[in-house]
Amino acid sequence: MSIGEVLGELVGDFPEISHSKIRFLEERGLVEPQRTAAGYRKFRAADVERLRLVLELQRDRYMPLKAIAEHLDALDRGLQPPSPAGPPPLAPRAVADPEPARLEASPRLRLRRSELREAAGVDEQLLADLEGYGLVAAEDGHFGADDLEVATAAGELAAFGIEARHLRAFRTAAERELGLVEQVVVPLRRHPGPGASARAADAASELAALCLRLHTALVRGGLGRLT
Secondary structure (H helix, E strand, O other): OOHHHHHHHHOOOOOOOOHHHHHHHHHOOOOOOEEOOOOOEEOOHHHHHHHHHHHHHHHHHOOOHHHHHHHHHHHHOOOEOOOOOOOOOEOOOOOOOOOHHHHHOOOOOOEOHHHHHHHHOOOHHHHHHHHHOOOOOOEOOEEOHHHHHHHHHHHHHHOOOOOHHHHHHHHHHHHHHHHHHHHHHHHHHHOOOOOHHHHHHHHHHHHHHHHHHHHHHHHHHHHHHHO
16 A cells, blocks of 8 residues: 555544654654655555554553554564553463464564573573573574473473483484474475475474374373383
């Protein structure tokens, strides 16, 4: 949509909106429309909803632009946005769930180092050890949902005296399981014809879930012998 079309979408709910107000919000980095080769703004539906949220936060919650920017940043990174007088942005609680649908894609989450430590309940030394053994890894300075799962589990295992160096076996086992999945999925992905990528993705998710089910059963059986 052009900026004029965006104005038409919003003016019914926000009579005070104007071309200059939209440009101002863009200058403040609250919305980033695409630009054509000639320099014209092109807004997506998501940009319009983002503008709507900004205007609602201004009108209904009287939030300044700095607080709105922090709110949007939290949403963009998959965090629970901060309240005006509440705690800083919160990461969702790590929940392990080896279901096929869960394995298709991790939730979008981008945590700063301090946020990961806080959410997982681990100290800097343990986090550094997890990085050193390749169990978590930051990308562009941020950690993802899987890193949160790993760090949370490692922190709870540490309470039993299990250190990061002991967890390398889990990484090795996971890499071997992924190797088995890859042997099946790669030929499916290369198969000619429509829908090959979708079938490969479905197979990868299902195979990974089956590997986890097998792993769980073996551990459960061994635990029974221990107790």
